[in-house]
Amino acid sequence: MADLASSLHPFLQTLQDQSAQSLVQALKPQTVTDRVAVLLFLLSAFGYLSRGRVWDKPDPYHNVWFERPQQEGGNTSHKRTETSRDVSQRLEEGKYQCVIFWGSQSGTSERFAEALGRECSSRFGINALVADLSDFEPESISSISQNHFAIFLLSTYGEGDPSDNTTGLWDWIKSIKDNEKSLSNLRYLAFGLGNSNYKYYNRVLDVVADALDATGATALIPRGRADDATGGTEEDFQAWKDDVFALFRKMGYAERPIKYEPSIEVSFTTGEEPHESTTSVTHQKSNLNSSIASLPIRNARELFTAGDRNCIHLELDLGHHELGYKTGDHIGIWPTNPDQEVNRLFEVLGLTARRQETVKITALDGSCKNKLPPLTTLEAAFRHHLEICAPVPRKTFVDIAEFAASPDVKSKLLYYGQDRDRYAQLAASTHLNFARLLQLVGPGHVWNSLPLSFVLDTLLPLQPRYYSISSSSVISPRRIAVTALVVNHNLSPESVIHGLASNYLLSATKLPNNASGPSPSYSLQESPESEGGRLYAHVRKSKFKLPLTSSTPLVLISAGTGFAPFRAFIAERAKLHALGKPVGHMLVFFGCRSAESDYIYRDELEKFQTQLGDRLEIVTAFSRDGNKKVYVQDRVAENSTRVLEMLDAGANMYICGKASMAREVDRKLEDAKVASGSGESEVKAWTDALKKRGKWKADVWG
Structure with a gap:
């Protein structure tokens, strides 16, 4: 047997070698397609095995994105080192008499809270804990004892929405209403910041305070309200603060002479x-979506054709910056x-x-x-x-x-x-x-x-001024277009308030000033490679976005420079149409003073009309042409039946401009809905449902 195996071994080895060669020959790429497939397989394998080693390495500073941002190089002693998220425990451990909670989107409530905390200490010797609402578990508010009291400074923005750092309190407030929880130990004061031009003026304050009252909490003084529509936020807060200090005197706190204590x-x-x-x-x-970049100005031009005002169009060249944007986002301009x-x-x-x-x-x-x-x-x-x-x-x-x-x-x-x-x-x-x-x-x-x-x-810190981007990221991914009305408010012949950012933009573009009086001068960043200067800017993300499906019909309502994002929306739809994509009908309402002087982007709209045909319908309103003043909300009312039909058929509606205009548009459409046979409760449910589904959006200011 051993001899037999020995004699068969060379034969078996030959067969094995031939099989291996056949296998190799079979696996060897025979065509160009085979070679490409093998190459792609090898690249995919390399990418999979090298992930986290060669590319897509973990960011060691990833956690920073989820922390409250601080200014670079600043003193860091103010960073909170305590780990407890139980506010009642913090009050006891820190020997605080009260907590001042702030909920803020723009920083005003936070600033008020910090100022109030300092005055509580300097004027009355009250040790106050100034607290970001997101730093504590809202449930722990129910454990605050009667030996302490809470102060809530709450902002409302948009459609009666809470600020981002108030969402935890918002959810908890809803839960205590549903669970009928008792807060009889809680003593509180509340002040809200809002704008009466908006439909849901100071809604966050009222929802929170109503819920606290309903669960047995004691309001030490009536809730206060600030109204930014009249520019009275600072004064309204000061008046409410006077009432707070009067309360402190009644509570037995001795008032000290006011003396400046530097921070x-x-x-x-x-x-x-x-x-x-x-x-x-x-x-x-600060709370920015992107880094701040110095960007050169391109293609600056005047949009008004007559009159003593300026409305400027300019484009910011992103070049090789990492800065990017999406259609509907905002650009933050940092003026000097x-x-x-x-x-x-x-x-x-x-x-x-x-x-x-x-x-x-x-x-x-x-x-x-x-x-x-x-x-x-x-x-x-x-x-x-x-x-x-x-x-x-x-x-x-x-x-x-x-x-x-x-x-x-x-x-x-x-x-x-x-x-x-x-x-x-x-x-x-x-x-x-x-x-x-x-x-x-x-x-x-x-x-x-x-x-x-x-x-x-x-002096307050200088803040960016935000503008709706008027270009499409699909058509112009490396250029951001800005549309800005230059503001000059005449208090008297001798006293003019020049809009800081808009006059800064006018100066940077080097366009002529149409105003009758002199305009302010600025120290500008020179940009030899462009016709204008350079601007510091960053991008702020927005929820004011086109629907994913291009065939969705649109109702676009704007006045003045509120048309800016709609210029981008229509341009993007026109581009998709040119590429053969289905595009839904667009009903556009636009209002301004006069067709002859401030009908911005009129030539572009006419070109879009030619390209899109009956897919684009434009309804205009001019408030200073002829004897009768016609505003955009009037045109919406005249066409309310069509607008309601489009909304019921699945259209998306967008409103951009002043908050007072948006409020009037809302009222006109709600009145039309009531006139069609719906009850007021049905109308509210209808509008709320559309807004919740993102079918009714507003990007408004002032």
């Missing part, structure tokens, strides 16, 4: 130089303060000679957020970082009085600061920013007695 230490330094980024806004790391106001502030403070010197800013209060880089120049602070053009609230009059150089100046400050009506009358007739106020009460006086820390503490 920052400011010193001039020659040993350290600020980083280049601190001379602009690029150091900012005009030369005249920067110079005015330096002169009245007696700091002109020190404007280029470096200042070092150190936070003294652990809860204080830095609004300035730790090292910067005074020039950069006043030009790029602080709202030096903003109107001065009444409280600032009283605060400045502490540093008045003479009894006469102090008397003037208190005369207006301690009387709401006098202040309102002055503010209605005079443009009062910080520097102008100092000039008004002390003509020719240099305020070198005013601490620089007070000035930097008092």
